[in-house]
Amino acid sequence: MILRLVLWSALYALPIFVRSDFLLTILIFTFIYGMLGVTLDLIFGFTGQLSMFHPAVFGVSAYMTYLLASKAGLPFWLATIPSALTAVVLAMIVGSICFKFRLKTFYFAVVTLAFAEVIRLVVLNWNSVTNGTLGLVVTGRPTVWLPGMGVVAIKGPVAWYYLTLVSLTLTVIVCARCLSSWMGRCFGAIRLNEDLARTLGIDVFRYKLASFAVGNALASFAGGLYGYYTAYIDPGYLSINQSMDVLAMVLLGGQGTLIGPIVGSLVLTSLPHVIDLRAEARAILYGAILIFTILVMPRGIVGTFNAWRARRAA
Amino acid sequence: MLLEVRGLTKRFMGLTAVSDVSFTVEPGEIMGIIGPNGSGKTTLLSMMAGLLAPTAGAVRWQGEEIQHLRPDVIAARGIVKTFQNPQVFAELTVFDNAMVATHLALKRSRGARRLGELVGLGRAAERTLAGQVAEALALCNLGGATRQLAGNLSYGEEKMLGLAMALMCRPRLLLLDEPASGLGREEIDNLVAVLTKVHAAGATLCIVDHKVGFLRGIARRVIALDHGEKIAEGPPEAVLENPAVIEAYLGRAHAPA
Amino acid sequence: MTQLVLGQVLNGAIIGAMYGIIALGITLTFGITGIVNFALGEFMMIGAYATYALAERFGWPYPVAVVPACLIAAAAGYLANKAFFRFTRNNLVNGLLVSIGLISILESAALLFWTATPLEMHFVLPGALRLGEVGLPKMKLVVFAVILAVIVLTYLGLARTWLGRAAFAYAQNPEAAMLMGVHTPRLETAVMLYSTGLAGLGGALYASLYSLEPAMGGVYVLKGMEAAILGGIGSLMGSLWGGVILGVIEGVGSIFLPTAFRDAYGLAILVAILLFRPAGLFGTE
Structure with missing residues (x-):
């Protein structure tokens, strides 16, 4: 608990001491991918449902947030709300179909992946709105409403750093709140023994859907941020590789923990910045890390660290 | 009449596990279901709890047909089943296992x-439940093991944890599948004490057992199954003297394997 | 119109049979060894590129190139099993995750080696068979015949040979099979060699008809899984038929509906069928 508070405080204090744009850029990407990782972990690590639907929600909300802001004139922070609601609707449809038919483990993964592919096809071919393969260049800055300061435009690495860090913090808090309540007990019961959960009166379908909807809704905010930060959105946001990258982060960091995916995100986002690799070599490295983690260190960095600490304490 | 089973039948690919069984459970009673291994007791109980869909027949709970309902809905109505081979969340502590079982109580x-x-908000309700969990665990002789992982418990302890979890669901009808099998003498005495207490608190019990001795001590009325069919019903002594029941037990025991 | 529809039915049946081969391989491997080899499409890719390399770079005749291509795919499958897959037995999620890692590695390696530019082989067997107004390319008919033969042989092999019966027995009841003397590691190796070799054959046949891209493996495995669910999880012949049905629907569907959404038709049908038959077309509850 104390260790966690120190870590978070250090993150908040960091820009006061470090002014390296290079480092801040890495951390901004870490935070955005961390949001995806934490929310995937809610669905996968905590509820036991291996979802491949994250890229769809990530991409759709990136497009929607930008389009709502540029075409409908909504401020950025308001445009994220309809995007999140769309994510919930999509998650409800896909989740209902999968959970109704009790698709589990890799059948669930495949069907969510197939749905994500269909959504990618729609985005790719809806030229009039999405500009197809060419993608959209994002102009304008995200704006945030702050109490006492009114609407502020996000400009410069430090402002971006705090915007993404606060977003990540809120994501973690919402997930932690769900997990420490009766909801989290239901998620865990479903992950560990679905049939037993059912005989104890837990509506398995409803809580799987709840986990899936909450995870996807929170993931949608990462999409909006990513689009604005990189100033470019294309159908690659919805690609299968995106799913694999986030999954690798969750596994490497430690599934079933909230800090793990952020650690995994830090390692894997800084890697291409620290060593210069071409895209193919990077994919090979990610694949190798994924396999290594599963076969050699299945609990991930944080899980292994926690186990080591528990052993030392005992 | 609390629960009525009428013409309940279950076939698995040509094999009839339960055949046209009918009986009732009256409010506040302790009833037993006996029969040799493979006579369909567990299948019958599973159908009553909604874990298996019957091939034919009906289960009525206070007049309403429930055989098509999901197990969690049936549990929410107040019918809770324990398992012959204990089912626990092995990776959670004993305490957390029982906390999962507070789901229905919290919902209600x-x-x-x-x-x-x-x-x-409402953390007080959680604290109250945590207190009740501690009580239930102490009652089931698990007070000293609350921080242990359920996967590390002995068979008998796992079984008592299963019972404690069922109790946390606040059942109106508790279905117990061979609660005494695999328990030692002292554990059985404790089990009887717990069940008596639960019964006194107002729960109706329906106990499956093939060890007749355990049931004779606490059940007022038993039914006997053989080959999926009901062959006798009445007070334990009368049923145990029934020739068909004696044959079902002895005949099976003496038949060549 | 008849030409168009018939041509698409044949195309769909061939592509669909490839989905089916992948689906069969995944179902067989999982049913018998408890291992999820979701990377089976990559072994198809290996077989396809190996055929291309042997036939186009080394100038071997196509039929001669097919055999070593299958062997290369099977050898790769053997190595993957020894190095990775055998550690994921009876853990579906880990099998899937290792597969995803392997897909990423193999696909990227193919990209580094062959680049993303689609490769096409020279016509192996030019010309078409004319039936009235309809012309069917000869090579497609040959490929279709080969796949059909492989399917029939697989079926007979599973139903008639000792290994096939052992495989069935093991899938039904591992303990009893153990008592009967089925040696599991050998069975596991055999199944792995067979499924990856078969995928390699699919790739080799594919190479003679269509252009090759490193990403083909990922696409096929996804379709293969859809086919397996469509046909009924666990049903061997069901997964083959599921593949053919999926392929034909996609082929014929893209005549009447926009081609860009070709990949969506199969999913729509899959969901529709699951609504009416939750256990799939050939599955039992």
């Missing part, structure tokens, strides 16, 4: 207000 007492927990 707080309903949609549970959502307040997400912003930190």
Whole structure:
């Protein structure tokens, strides 16, 4: 608990001491991918449902947030709300179909992946709105409403750093709140023994859907941020590789923990910045890390660290 | 009449596990279901709890047909089943196992207000439940093991944890599948004490057992099954003297394997 | 119109049979060894590129190139099993995750080696068979015949040979099979060699008809899984038929509906069928 508070405080204090744009850029990407990782972990690590639907929600909300802001004139922070609601609707449809038919483990993964592919096809071919393969260049800055300061435009690495860090913090808090309540007990019961959960009166379908909807809704905010930060959105946001990258982060960091995916995100986002690799070599490295983690260190960095600490304490 | 089973039948690919069984459970009683291994007791109980869909027949709970309902809905109505081979969440502590089982109690007492927990409201209800969990665990002789992982418990302890979890569901009808099998003498004495207490608190019990001796001590009325069919019903002594029941047990024991 | 529809039915049946081969391989491997080899499409890719390399770079005749291509795919499958897959037995999620890692590695390696530019082989067997107004390319008919033969042989092999019966027995009841003297590691190796070799054959046949891209493996495995669910999880012949049905629907569907959404038709049908038959077309509850 104390260790966690120190870590978070250090993150908040960091820009006061470090002014390296290079480092801040890495951390901004870490935070955005961390949001995806934490929310995937809610669905996968905590509820036991291996979802491949994250890229769809990530991409759709990136497009929607930008389009709502540029075409409908909504401020950025308001445009994220309809995007999140769309994510919930999509998650409800896909989740209902999968959970109704009790698709589990890799059948669930495949069907969510197939749905994500269909959504990618729609985005790719809806030229009039999405500009197809060419993608959209994002102009304008995200704006945030702050109490006492009114609407502020996000400009410069430090402002971006705090915007993404606060977003990540809120994501973690919402997930932690769900997990420490009766909801989290239901998620865990479903992950560990679905049939037993059912005989104890837990509506398995409803809580799987709840986990899936909450995870996807929170993931949608990462999409909006990513689009604005990189100033470019294309159908690659919805690609299968995106799913694999986030999954690798969750596994490497430690599934079933909230800090793990952020650690995994830090390692894997800084890697291409620290060593210069071409895209193919990077994919090979990610694949190798994924396999290594599963076969050699299945609990991930944080899980292994926690186990080591528990052993030392005992 | 609390529960009525009428013409209940289950076939698995040509094999008839339960055949046209009918009986009733009266409010407040302790009834037993006996029969040799493979006579269809567990299948019958599973159908009553909604874990298996019957091929034919009906289960009525206070007049309403429930055989098509999901197990969690049936549990929410107050019918809770324990397992012959104990089912626990092996990776959780004993305490957390029992906390999962407070789901229905919390749902009943707080309903949609549970959502307040997400912003930190209503923690008092959680604390009350935690207290009740501690009581239930102490009652089941698990007071000293609350921080242990359920996967590290002995068979008998796992079984008592299963019972403690069922109790946390606040059952009106508790279905127990061979609760005494695999338990030692002292554990059985404790089990009887727990069941007596639960019964005194108002729960109706329906106990499956093939060790007749255990049931004779606590059940007022038993039914006997053989080859999926009901062959006798009445007070334990009368049923045990029934020639068909004696033959079902002895005949099976003497038949060549 | 008849030409168009018939041509698409044949195309769909061939592509669909490839989905089916992948689906069969995944179902067989999982049913018998408890291992999820979701990377089976990559072994198809290996077989396809190996055929291309042997036939186009080394100038071997196509039929001669097919055999070593299958062997290369099977050898790769053997190595993957020894190095990775055998550690994921009876853990579906880990099998899937290792597969995803392997897909990423193999696909990227193919990209580094062959680049993303689609490769096409020279016509192996030019010309078409004319039936009235309809012309069917000869090579497609040959490929279709080969796949059909492989399917029939697989079926007979599973139903008639000792290994096939052992495989069935093991899938039904591992303990009893153990008592009967089925040696599991050998069975596991055999199944792995067979499924990856078969995928390699699919790739080799594919190479003679269509252009090759490193990403083909990922696409096929996804379709293969859809086919397996469509046909009924666990049903061997069901997964083959599921593949053919999926392929034909996609082929014929893209005549009447926009081609860009070709990949969506199969999913729509899959969901529709699951609504009416939750256990799939050939599955039992």
